[in-house]
Amino acid sequence: MTRRTIAILAIAWMILVVAVASSAITLHAVGGAQAVAANYETLDEVLRIIEERYYVEVEESDLLEGAIRGAFSPLDEYSFYYSAEEMTAMMEQASGEYYGIGVLVTMDGEGGILLSRVYEGPAREAGLREGDRIIAIDGEALSVNNSADLTAATAKIKAETQTPVLLTIERSEDVFDVEVERAQVEANRTRHAILENGIGYLEISEFFGDDVEGTRAALDDFVAGGATKMVLDVRNNTGGDLNHVVQIADMLLPEGVIVSVEDRYGQSQHYDSQASYYDLEIVVLVNGMSASATEILAGALQDYDRAVVMGTQTFGKGIVQDVIQFENGAGMQLTTMQYFRPSGQPVHGVGIEPDIVVEPDETYDPANYNIDPATDNQLREAVKYLENIA
Template identity: 30%
Template sequence: MKPIKLMRRIAALLLASALLTGASASAFAESSAQADEVRKLLEQYHISKPSESSLDEAAIKGMVDSLNDPYTEYFTQEEWSLFSSGLEQKFVGVGIRMVQENGAVYVEDVIAGSPAEQAGLRAGDKIVSVNGKSALNMGMAELQGQLLGEEGTSVSIGITRSTGSHVFTMVRKSIQLPTATGIWMGDGIGYLKLEGFTSDAYDKFAAELGKLERKGIKGLVIDLRDNGGGYIDQAKEIAGLFIQNGVLAHLIDRDGKDQSLTVQGQSKNYTVRILVNGNSASASELFAGALQDYGIAKLIGTRTYGKGVVQQLIPLSSGGVLKVTIEEYYTPNGRKVNGTGLTPDMAVAGTAEQLIAAYRSAGGKKLALAVGNGAVTVNNVRMGQPLAAVQRKGTWYVGTKLAAALVGASLRYDAASKTVWWTSGGTVHKVNVSDSRLLNENGSTYIDVRLLAKWYPGLTFSSGGGTLKLGYAGA
């Protein structure tokens, strides 16, 4: 990594201002002179022969580290390039998302326009080799390392699917993850996944929202799960699609002054639900917290990450970028987010279970699920969820939590009778834990899909190609 050269005096001044605010002029000069003297002596005598530029970079890193703030960072030019690529959801590869189940790795999703899509890879493909080397014993990290590489280089991927084995050769290129993806779920419900608050997030989100609205949606599910944030101005613009007039967030600076972030936009006449989890952070929390405070949307999922501070990006004239925390934000109602996170209105665990809950809460009724190969598809929305269902001796078993979400039942375990109670619509079904129609594996409990269909006549199921398909129009 090429070091960034900075003037000694600038480094000394930054050190003094960061650590010695309020010091006298003489103390400031003494500190500056000492820093220069120590630097010169290290350059002259240390056995490693440190360069001026490497010591400059180390001094900057030391200043930043002394603040004990994980969000204030100094980036060299190379580090900044990597960070900004991540912020903009860009990487070099073939364009697939993967999921692991029972030691095997499957293609969870194929990015539109990617080398993988052009080559013919499909969601659900089982990856068995990379460049002729078996992938059956590779972990996810090792496999990802094999697929990523320099732009313009080739990689071959061997897969198996219902039609047999295939090998695809692709040329790696720069991939832009889709910032926003809109999907029609049926029953008047639209789904809109936002990967991050990138520099084009508003444009992409608004375009996808417009497509869904033209279909006449009565409810919208916004998916902010695993959205780590991004640019506040993009969060403000997107919030304007739902908030007619108000404070988006209270930004408190170092002097305790409230620099309120206001928004003027429009309101919607349909139900909004927002999916969140422990990786929903920063701008995601700012946006979701505001819509929750105004009663525009309900949050469904798990508690969010809790990053309630704002950073400013400052390019240095001598090279590199400083990302520095300048404010802490609170929701419109004054709720603290940093270190706390947002509490969902409806706490739900499980990726597919969360989407089902949001879909129903938004007004949807008819459900169609496909489960297998490490993923679950709910009304056209596909997501990674390993071992959501398993097949044993020709019989399919569905995870009890997913099955309960599908039929709209609540679960309760009665320790005295060692039975699991399924309650829905005033009807209670019971099954003993020793019943062969219940399966316990690796700490998870599954139910025979045939028993489920017997209890709930509206449930349909079929299977093929290692996938279980479920349909339900009740609840």
């Protein structure tokens, strides 16, 4: 047995162990096992030929990593492999503390990165703002077409030390370079205020980091300030940690099922809320970038008639991913379950239809970070709706 074969079989065993940990595997036919073994032999032969005959030398570790990444190609865009460096960057992003520039990003659909939130910090000090697109990093053009590409691109923006990064920005019809000095960043996932008319406003940008603590603090402030109505803004919130959104939903829902998840074998699990909650009149603002965990929250609030959902149709990502880290620091993200609203309705490929459709108009500016109904017609309509509730 060659050294490479041993390595490949070790990888196969690692993947098998992960699979066995989550489900029972039944071997239906000896012929199937033989076919699998033959495929592994073919893979071993392919790697051997590449290593021996490719016109330039290729590191064996690079070949093996490429083979691992290739295993994800038949899967959905949310399932992929993390190198050790990418895994570290992802964990730092989730924690909210890292050396970076202080932005929340998403794919722009054109191969670049859209800045959906620019926090107080290096990026804002350098003049970047919401709605800007990053099209190159340190002179290297981006080609971000899936979640794995986005993770790899954001890893390039971060660093272990306080160093500069050169970003090529597209803003409207202008393209220009900006050098941003990386710094220790603490991203706040929530912000809140009590508006002039006494209505509370809470924005949750993603369900990671300090979102649970920030939400509870906001709700406590609303109660202390006499607010009985609230706008919950989850526009452009692409999701996050299932456990985080369940904790937040528990603060706003009566006793009952928040969400149900089901795996390929039909095994299901319910996440429930307790009886006590903050009893506020709520309008939830959503849009086409509201996805995944955000749709869990909005869907549950809608099903229990705890909120009016306003805005535009949500994204429709009703599946759950597990992140698994290996001993060498690398890892994988794998879609393992789909979820269903308390009503039993699926979300994946469907999304959530607002109770009241409000399209953004010319007054809406994604670069305007101020909480101002005068420049945000969807927020303005949410406030108007709440004002008319006795």
